[in-house]
Amino acid sequence: MTPLTALMENPLFKPLWDAFPYLPACFSRWEGMTLGDIAASTYGTADRPGRMAASAEAIDCMAALTARSLGPEAEAALRTSFSRSNAVLSANLHGIDCLPEMVQAVHFFGLDRLASGERGTVIPVLSCGGISLQSSAYPRGMLAFPEGQPIRFPLFRSAWQDTVELNAPALTERDVRAIRPLWHVSHPYIQQGLDTVVRHMLAPETLALERFGEQATGVNARLCAERFSDSRPVVVYLELEEVARALLFRDLERSDSLLHRALFVPHLRESLVRRLAGVRGCWSPKAAAGQALPRTESNGTVFFWGTDERGRRHPLRLTSSQGELRLEGTGVRLPFTPEAVVEALRDRLVYPGLFVSYMTLVFEHGLRCYGGIFLVNYLPTMIRHVCETFAERKEPLPPLPAETALAAFAVTVRARTSRGLFPAGMLEMAAAGGLDRTQLQFLANLPLEDVLPFSLAEWCLQYVPEQHRPPEWETALRDAAEHWKGITLELA
Numbered sequence: 202m203t204p205l206t207a208l209m210e211n212p213l214f215k216p217l218w219d220a221f222p223y224l225p226a227c228f229s230r231w232e233g234m235t236l237g238d239i240a241a242s243t244y245g246t247a248d249r250p251g252r253m254a255a256s257a258e259a260i261d262c263m264a265a266l267t268a269r270s271l272g273p274e275a276e277a278a279l280r281t282s283f284s285r286s287n288a289v290l291s292a293n294l295h296g297i298d299c300l301p302e303m304v305q306a307v308h309f310f311g312l313d314r315l316a317s318g319e320r321g322t323v324i325p326v327l328s329c330g331g332i333s334l335q336s337s338a339y340p341r342g343m344l345a346f347p348e349g350q351p352i353r354f355p356l357f358r359s360a361w362q363d364t365v366e367l368n369a370p371a372l373t374e375r376d377v378r379a380i381r382p383l384w385h386v387s388h389p390y391i392q393q394g395l396d397t398v399v400r401h402m403l404a405p406e407t408l409a410l411e412r413f414g415e416q417a418t419g420v421n422a423r424l425c426a427e428r429f430s431d432s433r434p435v436v437v438y439l440e441l442e443e444v445a446r447a448l449l450f451r452d453l454e455r456s457d458s459l460l461h462r463a464l465f466v467p468h469l470r471e472s473l474v475r476r477l478a479g480v481r482g483c484w485s486p487k488a489a490a491g492q493a494l495p496r497t498e499s500n501g502t503v504f505f506w507g508t509d510e511r512g513r514r515h516p517l518r519l520t521s522s523q524g525e526l527r528l529e530g531t532g533v534r535l536p537f538t539p540e541a542v543v544e545a546l547r548d549r550l551v552y553p554g555l556f557v558s559y560m561t562l563v564f565e566h567g568l569r570c571y572g573g574i575f576l577v578n579y580l581p582t583m584i585r586h587v588c589e590t591f592a593e594r595k596e597p598l599p600p601l602p603a604e605t606a607l608a609a610f611a612v613t614v615r616a617r618t619s620r621g622l623f624p625a626g627m628l629e630m631a632a633a634g635g636l637d638r639t640q641l642q643f644l645a646n647l648p649l650e651d652v653l654p655f656s657l658a659e660w661c662l663q664y665v666p667e668q669h670r671p672p673e674w675e676t677a678l679r680d681a682a683e684h685w686k687g688i689t690l691e692l693a
Contacts, residue, residue, distance in 0.1 A: 204650040205232050213677055214657050216665045223578050227607045228653065236611065236652070237645030241313035243606050244288045244571055255287040259566035262447045263325065266439050270410060270418035278435045282323035292572035292609035293328035295366050295440050296340020296417050297356070297398060297424075301624035302573070302656075303338070306609035307425060307436055308636065308644075310571065315432055316645035318638050322434040324425075327562070327570065330414055330440035331506060331514065331552060334369060335362035340417070343398060345391045346616075349623040354384045354395060356402070361512075367442060367552055368512030369413035377402050388618060390692040394628030398424070414440050424627060428635035445558035446546050452565050453539045459564045459587070459599060460557065464504060465539060469590055474503065474519070476586040481579040482555040484516075491518050496531065505542070505551040507533035517551070556583055563602045573609035574660065580605045610656050613644050613687040624659075625690055633690040640688050651686040658682035 202210075209225055218225055231239050260283045268276035290310045293303045307324055308315055314322040334341035334357055341362060342355035356372055357364075358380065377399060386392045401407060401420045410416045418438045425436035452458045463469055478489035484501035487494065494500045494516035502516035507530045509515060517530040519537060526537040533550065535541055545551045553561070559580055562568045564587070570580060584602065591598050614636070615622055616629040630636070636644075658678040 203232060204648065205229075205653075208650050208653060208657075211681070213674070213681055214661065216669050216671070216674075217657060217661045219669065220665050221574065221578070221660075224574070227577060228649070230606075231649050234649060235645060236309065236613065236647050236649060237313045237316055239649065240309060240311065240645070244290075244310050244608060245286070245313050254567055255283045256566040258448060258451065259283075259444070259562070259568060262444055263437075263439055266418075266443065266447075267437050270415045271422055271435075271437065275422070275435050275437065278321055278323050279325065279437055282325065282435075286569075287567050288569045288571065289325045289327050290572075290608050291327040291441060291570040292576060293326050293438065294332050294336060294338035294340065295328040295330040295414055295438065296334075296338055297343050297627070298328070298338075298417075298421050298438065299344040299627040300338055301346065301612060301614075301626040301629075302609050304627045304630065305611065305613055305625070306573070308429065308641065309611050309613065310608050311434060312641065312645050315429055315434060316638065316641040318432055320432055322432055324434055324436045326421075326436065326438045327441040327444060327568075328438050329442070329555075330365070330367040331442050331554070332366055333363050333513075334366060340366045340369075340413075343395065343628060344626060345388070345394065345628045346623050346626055347388050347391065347618055348620055352387065352391070355380060364512035365506075365508060365514045365552075366414060367440060368508055368549075371408075371410055371413055371416055372402065374403055374408055388693065390616075390618070390632035391628055394631040397427070397631045398628075414443065424631060428630055429641070430635060431638040431641075441555075441558050441562075442552045445553045445561045448561050448566060449546055449553060449557070450543055452561055453543050459591075460561055461539060462591075462596060463560065463587065464542075464557075465537075466596075469594060469596065472590045472593070473586060476590060477556065477583065480582050480586075481575055482559075482583065483579075484554075488516065488518055491520055494518055494530065502530075502554050503528070504557050505545075505553055507531065507551050508549065514552075555579075559583060560587060564599050567600075567602070569603045569605075571606050571608035573607065574664075577605055577607050610660075611649075611652050612655050612659065612685075613647070613652050614690060615655075615685075615687065616690045616692050618692050622689070629690060629692060632692055636688070644688065647686060655682045655685040655687075 264276045267279045311324045341357045344351045401423050407416050421438045426433045452460045474489050477483040478486045488500045496515050507515040507517050509532050515531040517528045520527050520529045528535040612624045614625045616625040
């Protein structure tokens with residue numbers, strides 16, 4: 202029995218496989234591979250027979266957004282990268298990226314290239330902007346994890362907490378300087394990391410940008426260049442929904458596009474609304490039935506989210522009155538026609554939900570989207586239902602997209618202070634000076650089973666319901682997690 206097989210068959214992790222039955226197959230494909238091998242074969246830039254290419258429209262759109270936040274050199278680098286690979290990391294949530302699992306997904310995604318010392322490696326990240334500033338990723342500010350629990354350092358005041366990141370205004374120098382004295386710093390390393398972020402927030406090129414989302418793109422790119430100073434990669438965070446919104450202007454006007462048919466051909470739309478009810482990233486059965494949807498319940502939204510004057514999102518449902526179909530929700534009553542939806546997208550009265558965003562990016566524009574524990578299931582589920590629905594009605598489909606794979610899971614770097622050992626996020630890695638080429642080469646040569654136990658144990662503790670946890674299970678998990686051979690950063 203191989204080490205990875207033994208790990209997967211360890212009864213300690215059975216409750217995790219019961220909760221997420223698709224996970225074992227995600228790892229078994231990487232039997233006998235190192236982390237560098239996984240990055241090269243799964244997310245790398247090598248040509249693959251029959252691979253789809255990103256559309257010219259998608260490349261132009263992402264290049265324009267990149268130029269706005271990062272300038273012409275980054276734009277040119279992104280264009281060159283997409284001529285070689287259509288792979289994007291899409292597990293992250295947009296903001297100043299701090300969460301260890303998401304921050305570390307960046308170097309795992311590009312590990313083969315970073316470890317080789319290739320200068321200017323491009324790593325595109327389509328991160329979700331349709332989240333409130335108070336979300337678990339905390340785009341309202343920054344997070345540190347000195348005892349394994351998050352400590353928050355806000356950039357926006359609490360009045361903004363329900364605003365969706367896509368609608369957040371740019372921060373001014375006055376905003377940053379006014380809120381900084383309110384931070385309570387408990388560790389010297391945190392202060393060092395915060396100073397680094399504030400330096401980038403107050404840079405003239407950051408303050409000149411028009412939206413917070415654009416500022417986050419610029420700050421994240423500069424933090425990543427410093428984190429991997431030997432190779433200085435071009436890490437481009439773009440808002441998933443903002444890219445999809447721009448592409449939908451044309452896609453919804455084309456009657457032969459997949460999205461136009463999925464939304465506006467009645468029998469296709471009705472089948473998809475019914476099939477996707479209850480699927481993560483889509484909508485609830487209540488939403489599918491056209492019932493009223495309160496803003497704060499977990500019902501999702503049908504195709505698009507509406508926004509109000511405070512920048513908060515509101516779920517929308519489809520209603521019919523006197524033969525006219527409408528998208529309806531708080532403050533939104535929109536005829537459900539291509540022309541009306543495109544106009545509302547242009548005016549930023551609505552933005553695309555995850556289903557519409559991903560079907561546009563994947564089917565229409567040929568992107569390979571890689572993500573985390575949830576996306577690796579819900580994106581293939583969306584794709585399967587679209588394929589089955591169109592096949593049943595003998596509707597032609599674009600080429601099938603490449604298989605989705607995990608990218609955000611491998612905790613390869615931990616930090617240690619006098620108070621303990623914990624996964625390293627952005628502030629921790631900034632304070633430590635990032636990772637040099639020698640460290641990245643070490644990670645690239647590690648077998649998957651040398652870091653996987655820690656991630657599996659963390660998922661078990663986070664996602665397995667209490668009633669499904671065997672006696673003494675948590676202690677055994679923590680023991681198993683210590684069979685980990687990544688990099689430890691020593692912090693004050």
